[in-house]
Amino acid sequence: MAVTRPTLVKGSQGTRSTIALKITMAASGTIFIGFVLLHMYGNLKAFGGQDSFNEYAEHLRELGEPMLPHAGALWVIRLVLIVSLVVHVWAAATLWKRAKSARSTQYVGRKRHTALSSNTMRWGGITILVFLVWHLLNFTIGKINPSTGDTGDAAGDPYSLMVDTFDLWWMTLIYLVAMVALGLHLHHGTWSALQTLGFTGTAKSRTRAKAAGWVVAIVVAGGFSLVPLATLVGIIE
DSSP, X not given: OOOOXXXXXXXXXXXXXXXXXXXXXXXXXHHHHHHHHHHHHHHGGGGGOHHHHHHHHHHHHHTTTTTSOTTHHHHHXXXXXXXXXXXXXXXXXXXXXXXXXXXXXXXXXXHHHHHHHHHHHHHHHHHHHHHHHHHIIIIISOOOOTTTSSOOOTTTOHHHHHHHHHTSXXXXXXXXXXXXXXXXXXXXXXXXXXXXXXXXXXXXXHHHHHHHHHHHHHHHHHHHHHHHHHHHTTSOO
């Protein structure tokens, strides 16, 4: 009698698919880390005054000229970020559904730790996504100026729009809450990405990965928070 041998270990296909999703999240997350670092650095130009900040904003629109049209490079960056965002959210939602369906097979202690990390990333991600929509309406699209309720002019004078926004304490508070969510997301996300990419194989490397997560979180969230705080107290005006 012929013996039928399985060609695939049970669950291995799902495991490979999960790993692929985690790699996808790590890759798209790395793109966002690079973007927020550069964006944070650009925001700090506000400490140089109105001319310095507005020149930086205009330089972004002139980037790549004359090979690209005016603001062409900026739109390329935006498209890359949009695609990365869609991929990142899709991969995160898919992994969350799989984790939820498999939760009954996990140990209680493991469940509590996983649930805490998962909820921090999930709700933090949703908070960041909602804030991103508001941020784009306020600063990029320029349709909302909370200080007056009128249509803003993000392209004409981004510095004044920024000062008008952060002169309001509640706008600064919203921004700072979003930065806390971003910091926590970056901390755990950096650790998860390094783990997925195989950089946490030893105790020493895991310690370095956790430290890297804190460094990225503090530098980015802290750097972004400096401008609204400085504007609110009158250092930037």
